[in-house]
Amino acid sequence: MQTKVTLENLNVHFGSNHAVKDVSLDFPENSVTAIIGPSGCGKSTVLRSLNRMHDLVPSARVTGRIMLDNTDIYDRAVDPVAVRRRIGMVFQKPNPFPAMSIHDNVVAGYKLTGSLKRSDAEDIVESCLKRVALWDEVKDRLKTSAMDLSGGQQQRLCIARTIAVQPEVILMDEPCSALDPIATLKIEELIEELKEQYTVIIVTHNMQQAARVSDSTAFFYMGELIEFGLTKKIFTTPEKRQTEDYITGRFG
Amino acid sequence: MEREHYSKQFDTELNEIREKLLEMGGKVEFMINDALKALVDRDSVLAEKVIAFDHKINRLEMDIDERCLEVLARRQPAARDLRFITLALKIVTDLERMGDQCRNIGKRAIELNELPPLKPYIDLPRMALHASVMVKEALNAFVAGDDQLALKVCRDDQFVDDLNEQIQRELLTFMMADPATIARAMKINHVAKCVERIADHATNVAEMVIFMVKGKDIRHTAV
Numbered sequence: 001m002q003t004k005v006t007l008e009n010l011n012v013h014f015g016s017n018h019a020v021k022d023v024s025l026d027f028p029e030n031s032v033t034a035i036i037g038p039s040g041c042g043k044s045t046v047l048r049s050l051n052r053m054h055d056l057v058p059s060a061r062v063t064g065r066i067m068l069d070n071t072d073i074y075d076r077a078v079d080p081v082a083v084r085r086r087i088g089m090v091f092q093k094p095n096p097f098p099a100m101s102i103h104d105n106v107v108a109g110y111k112l113t114g115s116l117k118r119s120d121a122e123d124i125v126e127s128c129l130k131r132v133a134l135w136d137e138v139k140d141r142l143k144t145s146a147m148d149l150s151g152g153q154q155q156r157l158c159i160a161r162t163i164a165v166q167p168e169v170i171l172m173d174e175p176c177s178a179l180d181p182i183a184t185l186k187i188e189e190l191i192e193e194l195k196e197q198y199t200v201i202i203v204t205h206n207m208q209q210a211a212r213v214s215d216s217t218a219f220f221y222m223g224e225l226i227e228f229g230l231t232k233k234i235f236t237t238p239e240k241r242q243t244e245d246y247i248t249g250r251f252g
Numbered sequence: 253m254e255r256e257h258y259s260k261q262f263d264t265e266l267n268e269i270r271e272k273l274l275e276m277g278g279k280v281e282f283m284i285n286d287a288l289k290a291l292v293d294r295d296s297v298l299a300e301k302v303i304a305f306d307h308k309i310n311r312l313e314m315d316i317d318e319r320c321l322e323v324l325a326r327r328q329p330a331a332r333d334l335r336f337i338t339l340a341l342k343i344v345t346d347l348e349r350m351g352d353q354c355r356n357i358g359k360r361a362i363e364l365n366e367l368p369p370l371k372p373y374i375d376l377p378r379m380a381l382h383a384s385v386m387v388k389e390a391l392n393a394f395v396a397g398d399d400q401l402a403l404k405v406c407r408d409d410q411f412v413d414d415l416n417e418q419i420q421r422e423l424l425t426f427m428m429a430d431p432a433t434i435a436r437a438m439k440i441n442h443v444a445k446c447v448e449r450i451a452d453h454a455t456n457v458a459e460m461v462i463f464m465v466k467g468k469d470i471r472h473t474a475v
Binding site for chain 1: 255256257258259262328329330331332333334335467
């Protein structure tokens with residue numbers, strides 16, 4: 001399988017805290033990779049470094065390389081905004097822009113990146129909302145506030161907003177942790193569809209979710225990558241004792 | 253030493269399944285020995301007991317199946333636990349079939365006991381003893397997670413197969429020499445076949461144990 005994103009000896013420090021330790025990893029293209037591990041293992045830190053979100057944290061220091069295709073996203077010549085356009089992110093809690101309508105939320109990212117014709121906007125809104133299976137539920141009230149939607153609908157709206165700018169990679173940080181089981185299943189179904197076009201990297205605390213949605217799984221512990229492999233293998237016959245203990249719920 | 257789960261109840265559930273499987277295996281061993289004893293000693297009362305006992309094996313199968321399904325539904329086991337549960341579900345089927353084979357041996361014993369003896373049973377008890385040891389060792393391997401012992405069981409199957417062939421050849425000479433022996437020889441042949449099947453089931457269990465321990469599937473390969 002083709003590699004889309006590569007971590008080469010990635011280290012992340014927050015002041016004296018060494019949060020991610022020398023991680024090298026290839027994320028395959030058009031597939032879903034889950035990052036699992038206990039709280040504080042560095043999984044969200046890895047995800048955030050893929051989007052250059054640590055740029056905003058003064059104490060954070062990122063070393064090593066992160067390659068998106070052939071571009072080092074931490075290269076001085078690279079604009080972080082351009083990186084975030086190619087690598088979109090969906091957060092734990094649905095975060096539509098509260099003052100905007102459903103319609104405006106979808107094109108919000110798009111508007112920031114340049115001029116947008118009204119007719120184009122409508123096409124984008126429709127196609128993105130269809131892709132996240134929200135169109136039928138909201139097509140008659142596109143001008144109403146996004147805050148009127150349920151949590152699951154809001155999260156799908158956020159995914160629509162993310163894909164509107166046509167990214168190549170979608171990062172998801174616990175995208176279902178604030179949702180009920182049915183809304184969760186809808187998002188999972190959507191993730192399955194998204195991988196046809198995008199490379200999806202998802203951080204989740206829910207191991208069954210990782211097992212259900214991902215093709216590959218990376219297990220992190222104390223800032224280190226312990227094991228990375230096909231999800232099928234990780235959840236049936238992992239190589240490492242630590243992985244086994246974690247996914248079976250044993251004392252590590 | 254296996255580490256404990258955060259959920260003690262989960263540990264308890266898995267242990268209970270393990271113990272039930274051992275109980276079932278122990279009962280099957282007894283059945284094999286009694287079935288052969290009923291044949292060799294021409295004891296039809298014992299044979300009837302063996303036949304009736306199969307019911308208990310069937311109940312155990314249902315009980316273990318139910319426990320496994322519950323663990324699957326409630327715990328969504330992964331990795332080693334998942335392999336253990338899927339293995340337990342398959343082992344019960346093999347054990348249950350062993351019980352059925354013992355029942356068949358019991359039936360043949362009753363029929364043979366009503367006829368004059370064809371010949372003293374020598375190889376058949378040896379074969380059955382070997383098969384019951386295989387059952388015991390396969391289950392011991394399962395409990396201890398001992399893949400070496402499991403591998404030994406897989407290899408031991410050849411001995412039982414060889415004895416079975418030897419018995420068949422011998423019975424064939426009887427039948428060719430005197431057609432009046434055919435009915436009895438066929439029944440004895442069936443008993444040998446049943447024992448041979450029991451050893452095959454024990455081999456299945458051993459192969460699955462290797463899968464559980466090593467995560468490596470050695471079924472349908474030469475060992």
